[in-house]
Amino acid sequence: MPDEEHMVDVQDLIASPVPDGVRVVVRCPEGKEAPQKFGTLDFSTVFLVAENPPDEFASPAGLGPRDLAWVLEKPSRKLKTVQDRWGTRASEVLDELIRSGAVMVKARVNMRDLRIKRYLQIIRTPLWSERADERRRELLGRIDPEQARTGLLDLMQGITELGSERALLLRSEPGVVPEGSATRAGHWDTYDFAVRVACRWYKHGGDRHPTQREVSSRSHAHTAGTKARWTDARVHAVENLLRKYISELFDFPDHEIRVKGPLRWYKDGALAVDAVTTDPWAGLPSNGVRETGSLELVTGIRGVLVLENQDTFYRSCQIPAITEGWVCVWGAGYASDGLVGFLKMLEPLPIAVWGDLDAHGIAIITNLRDRVKRDVYPVAMTEESWLRGPHRPQPPERQEQDAKKAAGLLDQAPDTLRPVAALIADHPELAGLGVEQEAQHTEVLPGLADLLAGVLDSVHSPSGA
Template sequence: MPDLTPQPPLLIGEAHGRETVPLRNLPPGITAVTLPRITKDSDDTIRVRVPRDRRRRVSPRQVDLVADHPVSPYDPPPTLTTRQLIKVLQTKTAKRWPTIQADLGDNAWQIVADLIRCGAVILRCDVVNATGYSPRSWTLTRSWAELAEDKLAELQGRQHPEDLHRELLDIMSGIPELAHEHALLATTPPGRVLKIPEDTATRAEDWRVYEIAIRAAGVWWPAQGAPRKITAKELAGRSLRDTKSAWTPARQQAFSNLIGIPFDQAVDKADTELRIRGPLQWRVGTVIADAAACHPWLALPARGVRALGMISCDARGVFLVENEDTFEQVCKIPEIADTWLCIWGKGYATDGLAEFLRGLDGLPLAAWGDLDAHGIRIIGNLADRIGRPVTPVAMSVDLYRGGTKYRQEPTKLKENRKLAAQLACDGIEALRDLAEEIARTDGHGCEQETLYDEVLPALPGLLKAVHVSGSS
């Protein structure tokens, strides 16, 4: 299994969207932040609001204690015993402070501080006399919650490893597409514990993740002759006998690595929020994902970005594409897909995508959107949220004038004309002339898909110009 180039971990911090609260005597490496309030804007952008009083001051009654630095998705404190680690991972929703003290013993506070610093738990506290605090309960962080079930299976072990080893071999027998994986497991006999084959295509590090990928592939491959695509829940029910079993990002990626197809293409009704193609490797939980080797792309749910850990990327830049079909066309252009990190994120950027792009701040960022008011606003919204320039490509006035305008209801046209007029004054500067033209033509818009003949042949050159200007 290849090593990733050492880089600072880019895990999205639990403090995202919150505000720091100054409290006395916090342990090193820990900060207090306001409790999150999730809201959705009119354009469906999800935001985390900071609670304030009528005078706009932050004066919370409760806070969360979190790590004040980026952390790895899963890296337990070395001082934690196996028994204590199991107790931590068994947290379902929340665990109250008296129970935590009973589980961890006399050193409970020091252990909890270590767990907060390594990104394992969030400790909720009551604020006492404005600057003091009293622990109430903890919850697992997003990344630890995603991995908890698989890590518990590893720690608690299996009563009969030989039987499980034989069962997985039987599942793969007779499936030609799994013959190589069958041979790898056959030459990796179990001892007291089950061992993952070194060269497994799953690229998993936890046995439970590996096992689920094998079981799912054993159901998925024989079902490929059916006229209907198998659903994600159906696959879980048939392979794991539990339709409610979670397709965590790590499980999705291990399965996708094994069958060589993105999860959202392999199954129906997959929760995909992000597609990536290009020269990048990262850890999705505890599974290595390669956005260059995944064909046609690497697919992740939004929560998958929350499990982002170590990353290695040597792309020329990041290219964000607004529409799904357009993203597929871009991925077919080797001059772009082999050198640029291409991303489709479903229109307005999610918090996860915005944080991901912030972590790649050393790379120039280009975007191609629809030639309409919302396409302009999407790019401006992204630039504001990540705090860095975004260069629009293939969004000129000439292309707009020659493009096919899509049909809109009169009320929508009026709204889009009004938005375009506003963006012509205070929108992203590079697109103000386009916004002005859209407002002048009563709000009509032109979608990317109708401009393929004009744009796709020229796109490598347009991105080369962005790379050169970003490097100078």
């Protein structure tokens, strides 16, 4: 399901009847307002989504295993393929797929009579995409658990670093993640992915860090190769097994670092990027900015604010009280080597960070602190904020994984985030859940400048680390 922050309900504007349990929305472009046409909301293209999608991966009623596997096979399909497969039942099946949270449907609206003119395509939702490969194999019965277990044991043979993991697998039941596995994986598919990547890493890692696709093209050459999906669960299982953050394990191609604030970059003596005046933000080459030219810290600069999510970065860049003194930087999740190098160039400016209030958000900040090798100062990430919510729904297995991840951060995270990690790890009702940055905009953004002023007061205090 698309993020609620990026959907506008337009059902009352549509003249066509809508099936029970389905609503009609317009999706907003990432980091922008709702689409406009001639000064009014443009709802010529809409999406039909579940009104109350289940939190869990529940099979739609009336669909057999092979039909469901077909839905899971591709991220999107043209409507005609649905009609060709189910014929006269196509409309009924489509409605059930939407209600179950499996797909959303893109449709075109006739703006003259405000009726839905035609359906264009079905799009698999993120919840279903997260486990699509694993679920398809379960449905189609293509994996023999004993054969899969034997295959991994053969791969791990002779790799000293995986000796303990192999011993656990030897004692486990076929198709079951071994108890005590270093991967902390919740499903066999995630476990299998992490072990295969680790085997490739230890056998052929060498001195040069490979990219993720270089590794998966070899570790999963028997299946998807470079198309193997690096889901969040798989990434964290690999990190756990190899005992390093993903950013330390792999090389990432040069990319754009988005910034806004009192900073300029000069190349060959000429102004190349002016983050002061560029609207809405400026882009710096992650490797180029460290290798050539020079940075100018504009008078009045106070610090750096690293923001995990794109929407939050965009909104923060629109607040002059922040960008006049702080360089806003989009962290884009786990920091790349290029971003870490860039932040080191700005030393000794204090680094404030604001991310999702969940186990992964805390891990991202912990990773950043460790790699820049100095204190970072989390803002708007308190126990009260986490308890207040709203909490993002999670499938039970993902909730359990995140609770375990939070428990593993209790002795590693910055001091101010450890109480939040404890809540995520052990809360009797909400363990494993998190609060997204975007859900906090209304409460946090109006007072963010004051929170950053508080960071400056804490710079010389050990409580910020």
